[in-house]
Amino acid sequence: MTARAMKPGAATDAAGAADDADRFHALLAAFEGRPAATDGRAKDVVNEPMIRHWCEAMGDANPAYTGPDAIAPPTMLQAWTMGGLSGHADRSSSYDELFALLDGAGFTSVVATDCEQEYLRPLRPGDAITFDAVIESVSPRKTTKLGTGHFVTTRMDVRVDGELAGTHRFRILKYAPAARPEAKPAAQRPRPVINRDNQGFWDGVRDHKLLIQRCTSCATLRFPWLPGCNACASPDWDTVEASGAGTVFSYVVMHHPAFPAFSPPYAVALVELAEGVRMISNITGVPYDEVRIGLPVQLEFLRVDDALELPVFRGSEG
16 A cells, blocks of 8 residues: 655645634633523413413323423423523623634634533423533534534523533534535436337327327227236227317425435325326426416427437426
């Protein structure tokens, strides 16, 4: 195994950058242990309406959260300390100074990453919450997919009548956004698989015709194309051209996951043709959220790119 030698200039630059990062982290680490909030007071006592709203939002029907002996869900711990849109007046200057230092170094973006909670006693309606918060740690410089920055962890101690009820650690990443990758060329729409069993269908699409197979023995129409009749098993068939009229028999709206060459949300429908067979296609002409079962549609041909044209169905907004 061989190793590549680093150019002297590159090694010097890397060492200098590491030294700068270490010196900056030493400035940040000086904030560890400083208060982030002192003598904070919840704007509301623990109360039944907030508990009810929380449980409804979370779908939590635990009977412990209702009735005369109700307790608050433990995971509401942080909710009682939030300041709302007006915020709290008890945040310390240290927290603002730390953020100003990070902003000044280019770490201007912020994202919450995780939290940890410890529950020491249940909270009950009527409890008045007080809290203190401390800047617990600031990490060395880290590189993530979002960008390079520092993780800042604060710890909040929540009390009732001076008794510690729980702790809440909240961690964020203050980072400089990574450079966006160069835009990739637009993805190509997937190509249909054309074989000897469906070649005639795609030949019809090329000529702007929607062809349906018809069994020459029992006259049963079939779609998609098959090598034999599924009613009488005859291998003999011819085609009829669809009128193009149809209705939406069923549909889905695709939101996620995103596939290359498709821009969600979009509607995919099972269309029942006037001839009685059904086929899957996209619906055009109406917004995705206005597609409905029974919606009248009409065949049209969509030019996707120079090499591909597809049958789709245009809905009527009226």
